[in-house]
Amino acid sequence: MRDKNFLVAGLAAVVFVMIAAAGWANWQNRKHLAEMQAQRAMEPVMMGNMAGGQGMDAGTMTSPMVGKQAANFTLTDVNGRKVSLADYKGKAVQLNFWATWCAPCKIETPWLVELEKQYKPKGFEILGVSFDDLDLDNAAKLKTETTDIAKSAKQLGIDYPVLLDGDAISKQYGDPEVFPTSFFVNKQGKIVAATMGLTSKDDLENNIKKALGAGA
Amino acid sequence: MSGWWSAVLALMLVAGQQNPFAGFLDQSANRKDAKPNEAVRYLYPEQVGVAAGKPTPVELHFEVKSGLHINSHTPKTKDLIATSLAVPGNAGVQWKDVQFPTGKDFVLPVAGAPGGGDHLSVYTGEFVVRGMVTAAPGQHLVQGSLRYQACDNRACMPPHTIPVVLSVMAH
Numbered sequence: 256m257r258d259k260n261f262l263v264a265g266l267a268a269v270v271f272v273m274i275a276a277a278g279w280a281n282w283q284n285r286k287h288l289a290e291m292q293a294q295r296a297m298e299p300v301m302m303g304n305m306a307g308g309q310g311m312d313a314g315t316m317t318s319p320m321v322g323k324q325a326a327n328f329t330l331t332d333v334n335g336r337k338v339s340l341a342d343y344k345g346k347a348v349q350l351n352f353w354a355t356w357c358a359p360c361k362i363e364t365p366w367l368v369e370l371e372k373q374y375k376p377k378g379f380e381i382l383g384v385s386f387d388d389l390d391l392d393n394a395a396k397l398k399t400e401t402t403d404i405a406k407s408a409k410q411l412g413i414d415y416p417v418l419l420d421g422d423a424i425s426k427q428y429g430d431p432e433v434f435p436t437s438f439f440v441n442k443q444g445k446i447v448a449a450t451m452g453l454t455s456k457d458d459l460e461n462n463i464k465k466a467l468g469a470g471a
Numbered sequence: 472m473s474g475w476w477s478a479v480l481a482l483m484l485v486a487g488q489q490n491p492f493a494g495f496l497d498q499s500a501n502r503k504d505a506k507p508n509e510a511v512r513y514l515y516p517e518q519v520g521v522a523a524g525k526p527t528p529v530e531l532h533f534e535v536k537s538g539l540h541i542n543s544h545t546p547k548t549k550d551l552i553a554t555s556l557a558v559p560g561n562a563g564v565q566w567k568d569v570q571f572p573t574g575k576d577f578v579l580p581v582a583g584a585p586g587g588g589d590h591l592s593v594y595t596g597e598f599v600v601r602g603m604v605t606a607a608p609g610q611h612l613v614q615g616s617l618r619y620q621a622c623d624n625r626a627c628m629p630p631h632t633i634p635v636v637l638s639v640m641a642h
Contacts, residue, residue, distance in 0.1 A: 355550040356620055357627040358589050362581050386629065407550055433626035452626030453581065 318429060318438070318449035325350070325440040326427035330384070330418040333405035338382065338416050345442055347379045347466035349459075350428070352421055352436040354386045355407040359453040360435040364411045366456040371415055374463050378442065383413060386421040386434060439466040510539045510621030510628060513635050514597070523608040523641040526567070531556070531600045531635060533617065540593035541619040543574025547592050552620035552630050556600055559614065563607040564639050570601045579624055606641035613637045 325348075329339040340348065351367060353360040371381045385404050390396040401419060408417045425431065428438060431451065439448040439462040448462040514532040521527035535541055542551045558566045574592030600617075615635040621628050 354627070354629075356552045356630070358551070358579055358591060358622060359581075359625055359627060361589060362579065388630070403550070433628055435626070453624075 318436075318446075318451065320429045320438060320446050321449050323446055325438065325444050325446050326424070328424040328427065330420060330423065332416045332418050333385075333401055333408065336416075338418055340382070340440075343380055343382070344444070345378070347374075347377075347442055347463070347468070348440040349379070349381045349463065349466065350384055350438040350440065351381055352384050352386055352428070352431055352434055352438075354434050355404055356387070357434045361411060363435050363453055363459070364413060366459055368412050368414065370456070370460055370463055374467065377467055379463055379467055381415040383408065383415060383417040384421040384424070385417055385419055386425075387419075389420055391420070437462070439463065441466045441468060509631060509633055510536050511541060511617065511619050511631075511633060512536075513617065513633060516637065518638040518640065519604070520640045520642065521604055521606050523606060526603040526605045529602055529604045529637075531602070531637070532597060533594075533600070534597045535595050535621070537596075539621045539623050540577060540591070540595045541621045543592040543594055544571030545574065545592060547590055551591070552618075554594065554617065554619045556602075556635065557616045557618065558602075558635075561611060561613060563609060563611040563641075564613055565605045566602050566613075567605070568601075568603045572598050572600075581624075604639060606639045608641050611639045611641070613639055 325340060327339060327341045329337055332338050340350075349367070349371075351363075353364070367381055371379065387400065387404055389400050404417065404419065428436075433451055435450075435453060437450045437459070438446050441447045447465050450458065450462065512534055514534050516529075516531075519527075519529050521529075541554055544554050546553050554571065556569055556571075558569075572594065574594060577591045577593045577595075579589070579591070613636070615637070616632045617635050618630060618632045620630040
């Protein structure tokens with residue numbers, strides 16, 4: 256009888272250890288799955304990095320907009336001037352979606368300023384499109400917000416047009432969910448490349464050359 | 472004896488499907504799951520008990536998704552969007568002395584940008600917002616919200632607001 260009790264207690268201990276081990280494995284598995292989900296939330300950015308890092312076609316990897324005709328739009332710049340994409344017909348254009356609260360955008364901007372100067376003589380222009388929130392129903396607030404964006408652009412050395420209210424054209428450009436995002440439009444008005452998230456200066460330059468076409 | 476071995480095998484099979492630490496995990500299952508585009512989720516508590524009319528410290532726990540960071544309550548520059556908690560006025564509940572944790576210093580590690588990017592003050596992982604709650608007797612549903620703006624090392628998402636719902640039981 257006593258031997259049997261020992262045997263039962265021993266088996267109970269074995270069972271407990273097995274359950275604990277299985278539980279631990281299960282918990283680890285769930286933790287891993289949660290981490291995978293977090294990674295997926297930033298998938299577009301990761302895809303952008305992968306494309307840039309491995310020298311693949313970043314535009315094709317990062318946006319379904321590549322290969323489509325760039326939708327025309329008219330927005331107001333920080334100086335109150337109406338600017339349309341159609342005004343740049345026959346030029347290669349980079350649409351740079353950014354925001355004053357976006358730290359990676361601030362890293363990219365000096366590169367854009369340099370590249371714009373370098374390739375302007377070849378027919379290249381940049382349009383900065385701000386995605387900062389605007390209170391369009393409150394004139395006083397709107398003025399302050401516009402001034403803040405203009406001030407930030409000046410501090411970054413931006414000398415290309417900075418357009419307001421990017422949200423108004425977001426749908427036409429696939430509702431970008433991360434910033435910076437850039438679309439490179441060739442002289443025929445077609446989107447030939449896109450980047451989502453911060454990429455290297457070399458990648459930006461390659462995309463500019465693609466937009467300018469052969470001989471750039 | 473064969474009955475015992477059958478029981479052991481059955482338990483092993485069950486353990487493979489269900490976690491024996493279910494009590495612990497159920498707590499996290501009660502946490503509101505973040506939507507795919509939400510970088511932050513409110514963890515707990517869902518309910519707090521306080522002494523009626525007496526200021527009581529309450530801690531709200533949040534979690535930033537792995538690999539992301541959000542600006543702290545006191546970012547280093549004015550143009551960055553601070554994490555903030557909004558608690559609407561409620562006749563029965565008062566929130567005072569809301570305290571955010573100090574942000575961690577962070578510099579974006581960027582190749583090709585000597586010294587990296589701007590110096591930032593951020594929250595990563597779990598962070599706790601503390602406040603003093605004073606409530607009239609009874610049960611009160613507080614529907615607050617947390618506003619934040621999240622980034623990883625290469626991109627930012629637009630500012631976002633998540634609900635913070637807390638049931639306050641004052642005895």
